[in-house]
Amino acid sequence: MPGTKASGRPGGNPDLKKYCFTTDRNEPLRERLQIRVSASMKKELEARDNWQEFVRIAIAQKLQSSSDKN
Numbered sequence: 001m002p003g004t005k006a007s008g009r010p011g012g013n014p015d016l017k018k019y020c021f022t023t024d025r026n027e028p029l030r031e032r033l034q035i036r037v038s039a040s041m042k043k044e045l046e047a048r049d050n051w052q053e054f055v056r057i058a059i060a061q062k063l064q065s066s067s068d069k070n
Contacts, residue, residue: 045051
């Protein structure tokens, strides 16, 4: 039960704001995107450091180049 001795944290976390996630991005990353890739492509991506950011940058570059052509 929350707020009881049985909960392990009587009174909750008074410094909750201190531990919240923050970002320095212009726009927060709130949306999810699912794509299908081959097993070898996934393995190669996941071998990279910070592969999620690599994919975001690649998509942004492709979107930018396709909008420049139009």
